[in-house]
Amino acid sequence: MAETQTLYAAFAGKIDAVLTALSDEGVLPAGTARDGVSVEPPRDPAHGDLATNAALVLAKPAGLNPRALAERIAAGLAADPAVVSAEIAGPGFINLRLADSAWLNELAAIAAAGPDYGRSARGAGTTVNIEYVSANPTGPMHMGHCRGAVVGDALAALLEFGGHKVIREYYVNDAGAQVQTLARSAHMRYREALGEDIGEIPPGLYPGDYLVPVGEALAAEFGGRYAAAPEAEWLDLFRTRTVAAMLETIRGDLALLGIHHDLFSSEAELQAAGKPEQAEAWLRAHDLVYDGVLEAPKGKPAEDWEPVELPLFRSTRFGDDQDRPIRKSDGNWTYFGADLAYHMQKAQGADELIDIWGADHAGTVKRIKAAVAALSAGEGKPIPFDVKLVQMVQLLRAGEPVKMSKRSGNFITIADMVEEVGKDVVRFTMLTRKPEAQMDFDFAKVVEASKDNPVFYVQYAHARIRSTLRKTAADGLAPSADGLDRLGADELAVVKFAAQFPREVEAAAKAREPHRIAFYLYDLAAAFHAFWNAGNDDPEKRIILTHDRALTSARLFLALQIGQVIRNGLAILGVEAVEEL
RNA sequence: GCGCCCGUAGCUCAGCUGGAUAGAGCACCAGACUACGAAUCUGGGGGCCGGAGGUUCGAAUCCUUCCGGGCGCACCA
Structure with a gap:
């Protein structure tokens, strides 16, 4: 380091x-x-x-x-x-x-630091917990999860490079009604595996055939024992088994994107451990939770609205528009009630929290920020907390929107995407727009091999460099820092650009914006391509000069270090730097 | 109705948290290959940074207000 x-x-x-x-x-x-x-x-x-x-x-x-x-x-x-x-x-x-020497020294600094060039101590070793993906464990990962997954993962790497310790965390919502529905859906497939004709999957259950193997596994494990048994006998068991199977699938999907979380935290375990009760008790003791009645929702005609007394968190004290229930009228925790306790748990193991959420959850940002602000007092320390909203991605195929129907279980999965265009293309493309702006993902455009596709443009620069180094190595020419003082203005222009990498990393880490690295790499690649092409107009400007081995070695040294910076940047984004295209 | 996000070249987007004459790519026009990989490069035209106020040495950036687009607004997760 x-x-x-x-x-x-x-x-x-x-x-x-x-x-x-x-x-x-x-x-x-x-x-x-x-x-x-x-x-x-x-x-x-x-x-x-x-x-x-x-x-x-x-x-x-x-x-x-x-x-x-x-x-x-x-x-x-x-x-x-x-x-x-x-x-x-x-x-x-x-x-x-x-002085030119100041810039050339930076080139030597890149060589000396290698993969650590750009690494910063700015984070001072403080621990940042980043919660991202956290998709409900009810099926494979689909397109909707992809952007948040990539942005969260790149941000994690960026903060690590910026000197933080990072915990990559996934919150498993395995406690609500949806996972019970999942268990019932798996039970259908279980009966099917036992030879029963189940016909159409009833509406309200998950119809996707990804549950077929789960049903088969359940049939293999339990035989016909639960086929006609009352739900109470198998629901919890099937839920646990099915959620575990879904998590395996999800881990596999994430692995396809190069994403590996450090921690999967179970909502069910959180509740079993009594964490929400502890949070509620503390909040009540500090008059931050009270029993009250919510106002009827505005803007929509509230047909089935009935005033009910519920335990409410005083989020309005922290800027929210309304106080928020932490329990439902049946006594169970609301999502928010459990999530509040979950954030308290995360805060105990980190100095700072970041959540990556889809934009469709924007409405709940204020309440969770309010909760963390309130609980900061309980933890006896301020807990810096940020929620990054990631906007929708519209899938296109040559300009035409891709139709997806969730009801039929027919949706584009992350596995589909990775198979079609590759991990690196998915990751880089997701990072070529600031996360809070909406984005189109066109299957035709992202695999296009041209300069308007930034992935290829950057990869091409790296491949050119590696190709040159391979070719010269075969001729016994090695990069050398000895003749660096012979490098001229064209070379220095590229060096000056590469020298900005450390401050780009720091700025991006400070702003929590990994997409800046992607844009920087595009510009660095452009600077290199421009340098390269100067050799087309003037053969004396080519890297390889058969009549001047010393200058060639110096230029190779330059190219080697530019390649290093590109690799370091791509590493943050989780994109492989290829040797050839 | 309320909240959050977005509005920058014809199109797709950057803009280093307030800095100098607002930048890239595509498209358009004019050029560069008997190749160190032209999947690239060089030059050119194109802007009321949605509108209007304000803050200060200085605003695309911060504040207010309007206009337009997206998302959300229940005890769902």
């Missing part, structure tokens, strides 16, 4: 040192906050290599003219040997131009 001192981090430190010096001289008031000070590449490369807004941000608290302050800071920075020039621009930006 090498922590690389990256170029951007190094300059942030240098700027900070200059500010400290100015503070010592009395130019800056002591204790002036430096939070807003940033170091970033300017949008326009003509402005230089790095820019800082330090003077703009600090001018006001220091009571100074921004440009005057900028001159003091720029003078301090210009003294650094790695800085070729420090110019003041616009309202008070300081633009730095760096």
